[in-house]
Amino acid sequence: MVLTVMPGCKSDEVTTTPTAPPLPTATVNVAKVIEKEALNQIELVGTVQAVEQAEISSKITGNILSISVELGSKVKKGDLLVQLSAGEISAQVQQASAQLEQAKRNLNREEKLLKKNAATPETVKSLKDTVRIAQAAYLESQTMLNYTNIIAPFDGIITKKPANAGDLATPGKPLLQIEGENSLQILTDIPEAMIHTISMGDELMAHIPATSAKVTGVVTEIAPTADPSSRTTPIKIRIKSETHLRSGQFARVTLAAKDTKTMAIPKNAILPYGQLERVFVVVNDIAHLRLVRTGVSLENSGSELVEILSGLEIGDTVVSPGNSSLQSGQPVLIQ
Numbered sequence: 001m002v003l004t005v006m007p008g009c010k011s012d013e014v015t016t017t018p019t020a021p022p023l024p025t026a027t028v029n030v031a032k033v034i035e036k037e038a039l040n041q042i043e044l045v046g047t048v049q050a051v052e053q054a055e056i057s058s059k060i061t062g063n064i065l066s067i068s069v070e071l072g073s074k075v076k077k078g079d080l081l082v083q084l085s086a087g088e089i090s091a092q093v094q095q096a097s098a099q100l101e102q103a104k105r106n107l108n109r110e111e112k113l114l115k116k117n118a119a120t121p122e123t124v125k126s127l128k129d130t131v132r133i134a135q136a137a138y139l140e141s142q143t144m145l146n147y148t149n150i151i152a153p154f155d156g157i158i159t160k161k162p163a164n165a166g167d168l169a170t171p172g173k174p175l176l177q178i179e180g181e182n183s184l185q186i187l188t189d190i191p192e193a194m195i196h197t198i199s200m201g202d203e204l205m206a207h208i209p210a211t212s213a214k215v216t217g218v219v220t221e222i223a224p225t226a227d228p229s230s231r232t233t234p235i236k237i238r239i240k241s242e243t244h245l246r247s248g249q250f251a252r253v254t255l256a257a258k259d260t261k262t263m264a265i266p267k268n269a270i271l272p273y274g275q276l277e278r279v280f281v282v283v284n285d286i287a288h289l290r291l292v293r294t295g296v297s298l299e300n301s302g303s304e305l306v307e308i309l310s311g312l313e314i315g316d317t318v319v320s321p322g323n324s325s326l327q328s329g330q331p332v333l334i335q
Contacts, residue, residue, distance in 0.1 A: 051180060
């Protein structure tokens with residue numbers, strides 16, 4: 001057998017890939033995935049109102065002679081607000097006064113005659129009853145005369161003025177509205193499924209969008225019955241009066257349900273990447289990159305936590321902070 005060696009042939013070449021150098025060990029701080037109460041927040045619509053408010057109207061019929069206040073006027077308790085015409089009532093007072101004086105004179109005369117045995121005790125007794133009736137009529141007319149001057153029931157500010165001088169005032173017709181300035185409250189309606197979680201004295205958070213103010217209020221009133229049409233129960237929440245808060249402003253009241261649990265980690269453990277959120281989980285001193293889905297922010301004694309909806313388990317160890325330069329699979333040394 002003859003072996004032929006062909007010139008120009010080379011032996012097979014073997015290509016090798018250089019090995020990547022091992023990743024350096026990184027010193028990191030870590031945190032545990034903890035269990036927290038879920039802040040399942042429900043926002044309710046409410047309205048800021050003054051605790052003291054009154055709609056001023058007349059108790060008698062008469063023309064308005066003068067209104068002593070304007071919109072926005074600050075008044076003190078007892079200040080004159082509206083004065084009504086009092087011609088007929090003044091005449092009634094004078095008539096009642098004259099009848100009372102006449103009844104007193106008749107009684108005085110009969111009492112003198114009784115001492116002289118010229119009158120009977122029954123006549124004197126009848127005249128005494130007549131005096132009492134006349135006195136009651138006089139007091140009634142005097143009270144009606146007092147109704148012609150309408151005064152402020154408490155310290156406050158005039159917020160509505162639908163009437164003007166010259167208008168006819170009738171019982172029940174609004175003339176003015178006055179509201180107290182020193183105390184405010186929020187009125188809102190609680191769903192019937194949650195009313196059992198609210199008690200007198202509870203503190204609730206509220207947000208006033210018009211002023212970007214966040215206030216804490218105390219529940220002062222809870223209606224004993226629910227509205228059958230809306231299935232809600234009205235409550236009142238007393239808040240502190242501040243210069244930028246006004247009656248009638250829109251408010252959002254926050255209710256937090258604390259019946260469920262959730263996972264949480266420090267906010268600085270989250271690595272945003274486009275629309276993705278990632279964390280480094282330490283397993284056997286090796287950092288592994290993992291995708292997570294986050295929820296709402298939580299507060300924990302001054303440090304901000306983030307709710308974790310998926311991607312982690314209770315007790316996992318995550319790198320926090322200082323994880324921006326880490327690579328998946330890199331060994332770590334926990335401080």
